[in-house]
Amino acid sequence: MTLSLYDTMARAKRPFVPVNPERVTMYVCGPTVYNFAHIGNARPVVAFDVLFRLLRHIYGAEHVVYAANVTDVDDKINRKAADEGVPISVITDRYLAAYNADMSVLGALRPTFQPRATETMDAIIAMIGRLVRSNAAYTAEGHVLFNTQAYSDYGKLSGRSLDDMIAGARVDVAPYKQHPADFVLWKPSKPGEPVWESPFGPGRPGWHIECSAMIEQTLGLPIDIHGGGNDLIFPHHENEMAQGMCADHASGYANYWVHNGFLNMGDQKMSKSLGNVELVHVLIGQAPGEALRWALLASHYRQPLAWTDDVVAQARAALDNLYGALRRSADVQAEGDAPSEGFLEAICDDLNTPRANAELFALAKRLEIGTPAERARAKGGLLAGGALLGFLQADPEAWFHGGVDTLLAERIDALIAERVDARAAKDWTRADAIRAELTALNVEVMDSASGATWRLREPA
Numbered sequence: 155m156t157l158s159l160y161d162t163m164a165r166a167k168r169p170f171v172p173v174n175p176e177r178v179t180m181y182v183c184g185p186t187v188y189n190f191a192h193i194g195n196a197r198p199v200v201a202f203d204v205l206f207r208l209l210r211h212i213y214g215a216e217h218v219v220y221a222a223n224v225t226d227v228d229d230k231i232n233r234k235a236a237d238e239g240v241p242i243s244v245i246t247d248r249y250l251a252a253y254n255a256d257m258s259v260l261g262a263l264r265p266t267f268q269p270r271a272t273e274t275m276d277a278i279i280a281m282i283g284r285l286v287r288s289n290a291a292y293t294a295e296g297h298v299l300f301n302t303q304a305y306s307d308y309g310k311l312s313g314r315s316l317d318d319m320i321a322g323a324r325v326d327v328a329p330y331k332q333h334p335a336d337f338v339l340w341k342p343s344k345p346g347e348p349v350w351e352s353p354f355g356p357g358r359p360g361w362h363i364e365c366s367a368m369i370e371q372t373l374g375l376p377i378d379i380h381g382g383g384n385d386l387i388f389p390h391h392e393n394e395m396a397q398g399m400c401a402d403h404a405s406g407y408a409n410y411w412v413h414n415g416f417l418n419m420g421d422q423k424m425s426k427s428l429g430n431v432e433l434v435h436v437l438i439g440q441a442p443g444e445a446l447r448w449a450l451l452a453s454h455y456r457q458p459l460a461w462t463d464d465v466v467a468q469a470r471a472a473l474d475n476l477y478g479a480l481r482r483s484a485d486v487q488a489e490g491d492a493p494s495e496g497f498l499e500a501i502c503d504d505l506n507t508p509r510a511n512a513e514l515f516a517l518a519k520r521l522e523i524g525t526p527a528e529r530a531r532a533k534g535g536l537l538a539g540g541a542l543l544g545f546l547q548a549d550p551e552a553w554f555h556g557g558v559d560t561l562l563a564e565r566i567d568a569l570i571a572e573r574v575d576a577r578a579a580k581d582w583t584r585a586d587a588i589r590a591e592l593t594a595l596n597v598e599v600m601d602s603a604s605g606a607t608w609r610l611r612e613p614a
């Protein structure tokens with residue numbers, strides 16, 4: 155089975171061939187941690203989680219390296235920290251814990267690396283230094299700017315020419331820019347903002363440079379897959395590639411650029427002013443994580459997704475259908491642990507989740523009406539296909555009896571076990587981080603002589 159992916163750069167679906175099948179690399183742009191994640195933020199996380207799981211299935215779990223950054227230096231974070239009168243780390247630790255907790259309830263596996271901008275500062279500064287030395291960047295009025303004319307392929311990913319960019323540039327281009335498309339790598343911090351020492355003066359990095367530095371540090375160029383929402387193609391990914399290529403003189407930046415479509419609230423954009431922002435944190439109190447995950451994957455990842463209550467209700471009904479077949483076939487012994495051929499064909503065709511889901515329904519039907527041998531094979535295929543997509547992870551009985559989401563319960567149990575280990579190893583930083591994640595999940599842990607138990611608090 156050949157995996158093919160739609161590559162934004164080639165503007166075509168291409169067979170996926172990794173540089174090194176022993177170390178398949180994927181990078182996906184992650185969150186800015188200043189608030190709870192909304193369901194639109196979750197779409198790329200879940201879509202690329204499916205790709206991560208599929209790559210692990212094809213190449214083996216230990217041969218896939220996945221990095222997703224955490225932007226913890228940002229104006230919105232600074233504002234929130236100033237509002238609360240706390241250091242930025244209080245804000246970023248809180249919302250990173252909440253983010254990880256929410257995404258794990260949606261069934262997303264944790265990336266292999268989750269680098270934070272504040273912890274990548276040395277690599278960021280070193281990379282900017284190399285860009286300056288090779289004349290791909292210049293300093294002006296306390297800023298370091300990337301010189302877009304230094305990279306001849308600038309605009310290739312998004313299909314824009316530098317001339318278009320001049321025409322499209324706002325009138326108030328900063329006077330220190332040599333070209334309107336040039337962008338900030340380093341800038342002075344305003345009074346009261348976090349500041350880092352650097353050879354270019356005290357200040358802080360621009361946003362784009364962190365991803366290039368993290369890719370260099372965690373994965374190395376060229377990477378196999380770079381993912382993110384299609385709203386990031388320009389300028390973020392265009393800028394990332396220009397910096398990375400000029401700093402590393404690599405043969406390529408990313409061999410496949412994979413972008414997911416936008417999520418709207420019904421037919422409207424999600425926005426604070428419209429009051430239609432749906433936080434994952436709130437949604438997971440209203441529907442099982444698996445149902446939300448299904449709702450995110452019921453449409454193809456490249457299509458726009460209109461999020462409505464109906465989409466969630468349909469997702470629940472779809473899972474009720476599959477779990478129902480499993481519950482009624484509890485006596486059938488599953489045969490095999492590989493997904494069916496039809497399922498794999500669908501998911502390998504640019505992650506065609508609607509077709510893969512249809513294949514799960516076909517298996518569920520066969521599980522109920524087939525011959526005993528067909529039923530056994532159908533059950534094996536259904537469970538394996540479901541597992542590959544992160545579905546059917548609950549006990550069928552438990553699914554219908556509501557209560558705590560099985561995924562959530564498993565995650566909490568795992569966190570508590572990890573916390574016990576961290577405390578035993580006197581790793582207080584880790585123990586505190588786990589505690590923050592449990593708090594974000596509304597979990598109250600009760601320690602006793604016989605071990606820790608837990609319960610969910612009512613959401614505030």
Ligand SMILES: [Zn+2]
Pocket residue numbers: 182183184365390394
């Ligand atoms: Zn990025």
